[in-house]
Amino acid sequence: MTHCSGLCQTAPCLGTCISDKSQRKRRRKNLRDGSHLSSNDVKVRDALLRYTNQHNVQVRYRTPVEALLMDPEGTDTQPNAGRVQGVRLRDGKQIMASAIILATGGASWPSTGSTGDGYRMAQTIGHSIIPLRPALVPLTVAERARAKALQGISLRNIHCTLLAQQAKGTHYKPIPPRYPLPPTGELLFTHFGLSGPLVLTRSLDAVDALRAGKQVFASIDLKPGMTADEIRIRLQREFEQHAHKHLANLLQNWAPHALATVLAEMSGIAPERPVHTIRAEERDSIVERFKDFRWQITSSLPLEAGMVTAGGVSLKEVDPRSFASRKVHGLFLAGEVLDLAGDTGGFNLQAAFSSGYLAGEHAAALTSAL
């Protein structure tokens, strides 16, 4: 039996991934859930559908599975383990099968059909669920007014360090990134905080540090290609050359106008002050803002808004060679229902494809051996 994975609904996710790689040559189709499908994505979807057709896979759309059916007797080798017998659909019908692949995805973006059902089903039959958290998700900040002032501004080639502070301590410690980071990236300011690829990549680190009770800060280096001294020297030169210019106007050479205004205000200098009136220590404060534009992270958008759900069925309970359950005979698990969360750039799709492939091969081998 093949569990319906609603390939038509998976396609938007494929679309996002593949579109990233083919930014320019895209012809997009709007989908009902507001996501898009590019012509390349359609090719991937069609290739997958062709493959299922070639292998006589029966796809049942709009057929939600309610529960896994268990044979309480267990197996000969694992008498207490239990064995799957089939599934019960939401309309009450049952489909019997000797092997089942649970590939119900995460709990993010429920409009794609992944509502977290798989976690509940796996838990009911004895699997442990590592706590679910949003990953690849925008972050909210304490400085809402500042975020609102910068809303819509996108910055490229910047660097972002996450800092954690123990609740009672005074010491800030960088949070090591769980994924290898490019030296610089792109960040987007939103009305609630920070987004963009650089922030999405670091978001799970922030979410986990907040869950651990730490205070979390994002320190943004707006000029990673320059040292503080180089910025100071160049600013001093420009201040001398344009002595009567207003600070915010001069800083427009360095940053978009709204950001220049915010940087001036954060440095305690009125944006309209002529630069010849600015003292050396005030200029140093601007330099500091460029190298450490700091935000306090308060939370993230909710689980539904993450591109990926971190947490899920514990990997210790799954054989990594076959993706067979170590708890329940005949059950295989693949994709985001597992405790997997990769970076942007196709790693989650790759994990879903690879685990799905292995689970499929081994489920087929199991059924043909019976």
Ligand SMILES: Cc1cc2nc3c(=O)[nH]c(=O)nc-3n(C[C@H](O)[C@H](O)[C@H](O)COP(=O)(O)OP(=O)(O)OC[C@H]3O[C@@H](n4cnc5c(N)ncnc54)[C@H](O)[C@@H]3O)c2cc1C
């Ligand atoms: C907007 C967005 C952008 C993304 N961009 C990227 C990216 O760039 N790179 C990347 O690697 N990953 C990306 N991802 C994540 C990636 O799409 C997922 O990790 C991947 O699709 C997971 O595959 P899956 O097969 O495990 O689950 P899914 O693709 O979620 O498929 C699960 C399927 O199971 C079906 N289902 C759920 N419950 C039931 C039930 N009870 N009965 C029957 N069917 C059920 C659902 O309808 C769904 O079709 C993105 C996700 C989103 C939402």
